[in-house]
Amino acid sequence: MLDVDQAQGKAIYHEAIVGYAIPEARRSVPTMIIGDTALVGSVEIPRRLPGLIETLLARGGSDWPPLPGLADLLAAVPTSAPAALLPSATAETLPFLRDLPANALAVVVLIGMLLTVMWAGITWSRLGKPLTCRRDRSIPLLAIGGMAVAAYLTFIETTGAPAICGPVGDCQTVQQSEFAQLFGIIPVGAAGVAGYGTILIVWIVAHLLPGTSSKRAALLLPVLALIGTL
Structure with missing residues (x-):
């Protein structure tokens, strides 16, 4: 070696x-x-x-x-x-300590995802309460940002180009592992593009359709957020 x-x-x-x-x-x-x-x-x-x-x-x-x-x-x-x-x-060094900064960041991200799931549940229980203008406008911005990151990951997976993820961790290891694809076929980034794209489309539909149709489309947003996080 x-x-x-x-x-x-x-x-x-x-x-x-x-x-x-x-x-x-x-x-x-x-x-x-x-x-x-x-x-x-x-x-x-x-x-x-x-x-x-x-x-x-x-x-x-x-x-x-x-x-x-x-x-x-x-x-x-x-x-x-x-x-x-x-x-x-x-x-023998514990696996968590072999790359402490990256693993610590991963734990923080996982905790954030858990909190997001909890918040999605709370949002679901308050469906009758409309979102504030600021929160409503943040949905497409977050969806577009997520699509950009997911599209980059898809590009890395499909072309084999070296991944760049900053000074923390070896992101290339993840992209070359079995976790880079769903069911061994679909690049996980492509699934992210589809998920964020769906959220963006549903948000647009919720603002274009009148009355009941708009409310039904809006009901899908917390469901999509929960599914995407899980």
């Missing part, structure tokens, strides 16, 4: 990019090179690796990739570690 944070590992990874013509959109971690094939991402690697292993075994196996500097790095790796250096199970 190469540590791209180290100078030697970074140099070898650069050689792999050049030697295997890895496009910029696929330059991410984890990356595995086996035979003459470069695999990228926690979705592609498990999907294609078993077949590649069978093919290479049928050919008699495969050597290490011919990357400059790799042989020197392998020679410096000890074949076995002393028992005293093996980490104990009790010293």
